[in-house]
Amino acid sequence: MLKLFRYLKPYWILVAAVLLLVFFQTLSELYLPTLMSDIVDKGVVKGDTDYIWRVGGTMLLVALGGMACSIAASFFSAKSASGFGKLLRGKLFKHVSNFSLEEFDKVGTASLITRTTNDITQVQQVMIMILRMMVMAPMMCIGGIIMAVSKDATLSLVLVVILPVLVGAIFLIAGKGIPLFKQIQKKIDRLNLVMREGLTGIRVIRSFNRISHESKRFDAANWDLTETSIKVNKIMAFMMPVMMIVMNLASVAIIWYGGLRIDKGHMLVGDLMAFLQYAMQIMFSLIMVSMMFVMIPRASASAVRINEVLDMAPVIKDEGTKRPAAGHKGYVEFRNVSFSYPGAEQPAVQNISFSAKPGEVTAIIGGTGSGKSTLISLIPRFYDVDEGSVLVDGTDVREMPQEVLRSKIGFVPQKAVLFSGTINENIRYGKEDATDEEVQHAARIAQASDFIAEMEQGFESPISQGGTNVSGGQKQRLSIARALVRNPEIYIFDDSFSALDFKTDAKLRAALKGETQESTVIIVAQRVSTVLDADRIIVMNESQIAGIGNHRELMETCEVYKEIVYSQLSEEEIA
Known part of the structure; x- marks a missing residue:
């Protein structure tokens, strides 16, 4: 003390x-x-x-x-x-x-x-x-x-x-x-x-009728303390x-x-x-x-x-001083990257090499646990690689100040996170000094304008803690708008369209194409329909790259990709 x-x-x-x-x-x-x-x-x-x-x-x-x-x-x-x-x-x-x-x-x-x-x-x-x-x-x-x-x-x-x-x-x-x-x-x-688990997971608890089980867990912990x-x-x-x-x-x-x-x-x-x-x-x-x-x-x-x-020193230290070269803007490259979570027996990703360029859409697809989300978590440096290097604009992310690195990225997480406040404040979280026009434009591109207009107070409508007063799809669209208002060099969408219906998904991707022409777009997706039009598709399987190419190329060369496609699309859709 x-x-x-x-x-x-x-x-x-x-x-x-x-x-x-x-x-x-x-x-x-x-x-x-x-x-x-x-x-x-x-x-x-x-x-x-x-x-x-x-x-x-x-x-x-x-x-x-x-x-x-x-x-x-x-x-x-x-x-x-x-x-x-x-x-x-x-x-x-x-x-x-x-x-x-x-x-x-x-x-x-x-x-x-x-x-x-x-x-x-x-x-x-x-x-x-x-x-x-x-x-x-x-x-x-x-x-x-x-x-x-x-x-x-x-x-x-x-x-x-x-x-x-x-x-x-x-x-x-x-x-x-x-x-x-x-x-x-x-x-x-x-x-x-x-x-905390009982309160945050209340929907799951009720849906599986486990209220009595959770009450017993709480009573046990409470009695132990008492x-x-x-x-x-x-x-x-x-x-x-x-x-x-x-x-x-x-x-x-x-x-x-x-x-x-x-x-x-x-x-x-x-x-x-x-x-x-x-x-x-x-x-x-x-x-x-x-x-x-x-x-x-x-x-x-x-x-x-x-x-x-x-006394706990962060594993990732913000000691980088290098600034990206002026000629690069939004260029992402993985060079022989391997990473394991602490205590894990197997690497989450291993020997990953690819590049993503401005003006192109790079999609990452694969089975559950194949390392897709882990891969993109290495770009904003949420974790540091064990081997190899991740480069942004030609500079290793470990050598860049974290503030500079993350200012280049518009990140939409797999689980949409909203904060208590108004819709306006949540979208402006991506850019504090955004004008009303920029906020409205981002919401329009993210296909959020319609449901915002239906709310009584529009953009000033309150969002409760955790966004519990909006649906999963609405949360995802507001999260996407938050990234769009930033107008970053690199967009990362971590399975951010999963809660959207096919029609909204298609409209959103069409709107994004015009909005992100000068930026690098990296999309992690489970649905094949989301990645069909991507310039480059990276297929992950058991922590490694199983294939890289566009849809047509992969259908000819990658068995893993073909399996995913045939499991989701009909013969007519594939044709």
Whole structure:
């Protein structure tokens, strides 16, 4: 957790102010019992009313000063801890934004959400406690012992017996609780994962009538977390009763032996009262420490999880400085490319070589799992190749700044993704400064104008989170419009026409042909009808290229392509 303290640096003035204020607050609390002792021994016993009023006024001022310091310290500690949380969340989000898909696959989306929200909140709460108690607890304990000994060194022997018992109880209870706090964070991850899957996959769950199964999964994860939380809270619940028993026994012992010393004339009544308060302060300081023992282990577990993400270096580093040559624009080339997913036994693609040129349509077709989507994921550098190289405009994508590379690409993913907002905002996601005419033109080319016009608010119609208020085909057309408005050098369509009917598909491809004449177009498709007119068709089979050519050439030379065609088209359509 100490590694995270560096994010407090911008708030060092506030932190210093908190520590100083807590220091003065502790001094005031240590001084009050002595003033009370003086009132009793010098004012009450001797009947000196003026002295009582004078010292009583001093006590009031000291108490008000301590209260003011406490309020100010609480305000500044909350402000600095909240700022710390804000900075840490921003740093974590920015760092995660640079992750490749490999890091997302490794950590998991549910876990990243928990770490960015729940874990940082845990650390933030403990930060407030540490700032308040880091100075107060040890100072009150040490100061209390010094003041108690100054009042009566012999009576202080009671503390020698009591304090080790109290400290031992704290360590014993905290030692049993710490491992359970670490388990809790992992179980929150699991609960988030089950809940996220249940919410995002609600259509599949209902269609297969698996609601009861998912409820059982959620109940199992929920009960697992609840059981661990109950167990750790039971252990921690012992702490306060143990503290109170020890404190009450200590009070009885101090009053008993203090009374005997007063009776023998070795101690004054005021000193006994002050000693009793100092003993309580010492034990309360240990209670503060015990509270920190309750919170810090959980925060430490959270801090470890946060540091795991912050220390995770992205596999794909944005260190490229080369700019593409001026003569090239949209030229894509694969040279002997091979790539395997982490932990996979077989390469996802291997020995791939081809080129895609501006003004041409390059289609990629093949069976499920043949490596089509993996292939095009290497162009925007979602993953880095294991062997060979992917070149864009004659430059290896690993040597280009990612921003420059991706600014050249209009990518339409296999699963259409829309964001909460309006249709206008979703299309403009491809180009922030796009004019209304550009947005409308992109929607028209993407065959989205008709259904947008039917909506009550047109282009200002709201899109719910995940685009759940539009159909699959409408989502795909809006995703295509988002890429079109960018007017990029390279268009990548990853099976982006699968939810469209044949008529809309044909109209869209005809409109795209006129729109993308100067760009490189790469289409991944399952349907043969989508790729028939492509200038170049790449046939994938078992992670390798089975054939390259146009439709007519492949029908003569590639058995895999012929099988795909005959499985989808009739004899009349093929002819």
